[in-house]
Amino acid sequence: MELLEHTKLQVFTQDYPNIIELFDNLDIDYYCFGERTLEEACQKQNLDLQEVVNKVQLFLKENPNPDNFEKPSLERLLDFVEQIHVDIRNKLRDLKPKAPLFFKQRKHEKLQVELIKVLTILENQLGKHHKLEEEFSLPYFRNLQHEEMGKVTDFVKSYIGNLKQHLEIMKLEHEVIARQYHRIRQILDLYQGEGEGVQLEFLNDFKEFAKLLKVYIHTENNLVFPKVIELSKH
Structure with missing residues (x-):
C-alpha cells in the first residue's frame, strides 16, 4: 500500500473491510466518495491529517486480515x-x-x-x-x-x-x-x-x-x- 494519506478510501475498504467502522466514527464518507484519498477526505471534513493517519496505522496494526482472507467474488x-x-x-x-x-x-x-x-x-x-x-x-x-x-x-x-x-x-x-x-x-x-x-x-x-x-x-x-x-x- 502506498503512503496512507495518498491511498484511496476504497482501497482501504477493499483490503481491510472492518476499517469502515473507524471511518464511520470519524464521519469520513467512504461509501459515496471511495475514490477520494485519505488526505482529500480529511480536507473535506476539516480533520487533522496526521491524527487520522495515526489512527489508521494503529487500526491496521491491531486488525490484520486473517491469513485465509479472500475478497468476495x-x-x-x-x-x-x-x-x-x-x-x-x-x-x-x-x-x-x-x-x-x-x-x-x-x-x-x-x-x-x-x-x-x-x-x-x-x-x-x-x-x-x-x-x-x-x-x-x-x-x-x-x-x-x-x-x-x-x-x-x-x-x-x-x-x-x-x-x-x-x-x-x-x-x-x-x-x-x-x-x-x-x-x-x-x-x-x-x-x-x-x-x-x-x-x-x-x-x-x-x-x-x-x-x-x-x-x-x-x-x-x-x-x-x-x-x-x-x-x-x-
Missing part, C-alpha cells in the same frame, strides 16, 4: 446487494408510520412536516433506483461474470449502453440518496432528549437503516463497480 457481492435491497425496503417500511409521531411539540411542526417529506422522497428515490438495478444493472453485471466463466447467456448488453456512463449515473444517484439521508440526520439532530416510546423506536430504526444504506452504497461503489470495470476490459 462479484457473484457473491451481487447476491448481497439483492438481499440488502430487501432489507432497506423493510426498514423503510418500519420507519414510515413512526415518522409522523416523532416530534410531539407544536413548535416542531415544521420539522415534523420536513421529516415526513424527506423520508418519502428518500423512499421514492430508492424505489426507482433499486428497480432499475434489479431489472437492468445487476443482470448485466452477472452477465459479465458468466461470460468470464464461459457460461452462455441471453441477456442483451445494449440495455446498459455505455458502461462507464451507466456507472457514473449510478454513483450520482447514490449521492442524491445519501443527501436525503444526511438531511434526515440533521433534522433528528435538532431533537432534544433521550427519546421514549415511538421516538426511541424511530431513532433505533433509523440507526439501523443508516448502517444498511452505507453498506449498500459502499458495496456497489467500492466493490462491485471496480470488478465490473475490470471484467468489461476482457
Whole structure:
C-alpha cells in the first residue's frame, strides 16, 4: 500500500473491510466518495491529517486480515446487494408510520412536516433506483461474470449502453440518496432528549437503516463497480 494519506478510501475498504467502522466514527464518507484519498477526505471534513493517519496505522496494526482472507467474488457481492435491497425496503417500511409521531411539540411542526417529506422522497428515490438495478444493472453485471466463466447467456448488453456512463449515473444517484439521508440526520439532530416510546423506536430504526444504506452504497461503489470495470476490459 502506498503512503496512507495518498491511498484511496476504497482501497482501504477493499483490503481491510472492518476499517469502515473507524471511518464511520470519524464521519469520513467512504461509501459515496471511495475514490477520494485519505488526505482529500480529511480536507473535506476539516480533520487533522496526521491524527487520522495515526489512527489508521494503529487500526491496521491491531486488525490484520486473517491469513485465509479472500475478497468476495462479484457473484457473491451481487447476491448481497439483492438481499440488502430487501432489507432497506423493510426498514423503510418500519420507519414510515413512526415518522409522523416523532416530534410531539407544536413548535416542531415544521420539522415534523420536513421529516415526513424527506423520508418519502428518500423512499421514492430508492424505489426507482433499486428497480432499475434489479431489472437492468445487476443482470448485466452477472452477465459479465458468466461470460468470464464461459457460461452462455441471453441477456442483451445494449440495455446498459455505455458502461462507464451507466456507472457514473449510478454513483450520482447514490449521492442524491445519501443527501436525503444526511438531511434526515440533521433534522433528528435538532431533537432534544433521550427519546421514549415511538421516538426511541424511530431513532433505533433509523440507526439501523443508516448502517444498511452505507453498506449498500459502499458495496456497489467500492466493490462491485471496480470488478465490473475490470471484467468489461476482457
